[in-house]
Amino acid sequence: MKNILLSLLIFSGLFVSGCQVVQPPASQKLTVLAIEPFLADITANVAGDRVEVQSLIPSGVDPHSFELTPQDVAKLEKADVLVLNGGGLEQFLEPVLSQKTATQLVIVASKGLTSRPVNSSDALAENGDPHYWLNPVNVKQYVENIRAGLTFIDPNGAVAYAENARKYNQKLDELDSWIAQEVRQVPPERRLLVTNHESFGYYADQYGFTVVGAVLSSVSSGSSPSAREMSALIEQIKQAGAPAIFLEMDANPELADQIAAESNAKVITNLYTHSLSPADGPAATYLDMMRYNTTLIVEALR
Ligand SMILES: [Zn+2]
Incomplete structure (x- = not known):
């Protein structure tokens, strides 16, 4: 109590003297x-x-x-x-x-x-x-x-x-x-991204990747592909030779697994793109999230 009173007195003292730095x-x-x-x-x-x-x-x-x-x-x-x-x-x-x-x-x-x-x-x-x-x-x-x-x-x-x-x-x-340095480990012809929805465009533009396609051909994850879109994507992946399909943390892997089975691509899960991990996870800050995704992408494609 004494301490609280003391700080109150100091506070009002500063205030009365017109000091402007009181927080x-x-x-x-x-x-x-x-x-x-x-x-x-x-x-x-x-x-x-x-x-x-x-x-x-x-x-x-x-x-x-x-x-x-x-x-x-x-x-x-x-x-x-x-x-x-x-x-x-x-x-x-x-x-x-x-x-x-x-x-x-x-x-x-x-x-x-x-x-x-x-x-x-x-x-x-x-x-x-x-x-x-x-x-x-x-x-x-x-x-x-x-x-x-x-x-x-x-x-x-x-x-x-x-x-x-x-x-x-x-x-x-x-x-x-x-990121630019890490991506140099991937040969240019293998810098190919297939993702769950169309979220990696700005990343691709900045670091020289081509976006081959997305499981959900939308900039939102709230859509679902038709059978025709699925087979078109399988064709695109085969033609481009894209080695991997990258899925965001909470994406449903079923469609990607199906596409992967028919196109020889592997499925890489758990990218953090729209959310961070808990504090003790691998992507607890924006900077860590970007490093973590880049490491997963480079390891899968190089
Ligand atoms: Zn998105």
């Missing part, structure tokens, strides 16, 4: 809610210890098929700042965002990036391809949008946010060089 108590920290765990991790790197960052979607859950519970809606309404990927990834948020509170800041992390061309027959792709984050160079734009948003809502943190962003961008540059 608000920890409970008054800004609350920032990022929608996906990888986005929460990127945001936390920019935010440092000035704000508390949480993820709305728990790790291991696919944002393409996510549905809001009433508790989620309450969390969304309570947060001072929301950080979205954007680009059509979070369609479940539309009803909530249309009635967001006036004081709440919404940061769209991918704002300013241009979508790569998508298959025009993909009905789920009205906003283009939302998987910008699978190229770390795109994530530098995320960092800039997050830095600008946090600085707007918390101008006293401007210097800290700029410094945190600079450091994290350096790590993104290192990651980019590391």
Whole structure:
């Protein structure tokens, strides 16, 4: 009790003397809610210890098929700042965002990036391809949008946010060089990707892969292939000589196994693309997730 009284006295003493550097108590920290765990991790790197960052979607859950519970809606309404990927990834948020509170800041992390061309027959792709984050160079734009948003809502943190962003961008540059270096182990004619859905386009563009096809020919995982699409993909895999089909963590392997059996490709499971692993897993941060996927891809193709 004595200690609490003492700190109160010190606090009011500073306040009375007009000192401007008194920090608000920890409970008054800004609350920032990022929608996906990888986005929460990127945001936390920019935010440092000035704000508390949480993820709305728990790790291991696919944002393409996510549905809001009433508790989620309450969390969304309570947060001072929301950080979205954007680009059509979070369609479940539309009803909530249309009635967001006036004081709440919404940061769209991918704002300013241009979508790569998508298959025009993909009905789920009205906003283009939302998987910008699978190229770390795109994530530098995320960092800039997050830095600008946090600085707007918390101008006293401007210097800290700029410094945190600079450091994290350096790590993104290192990651980019590391991936490019690793991919050199794969002969160019074997840099072929077949995935569960069309999520690896930006990664492929950046590191010289060709996307041969996807089990679900969509930029969302919420679709299913027809028998004709399945046999077309088997043909494409055979013709291209693609060695492997890469599946994201919670993808159903049945279709891929069937395609693999008829095309001689092997199935590599458990890539982390839309979510991080638990803290003690192999992909607990965005940077680790990208390294982990790259290692799996290079080992399967080289
Ligand atoms: Zn996706």
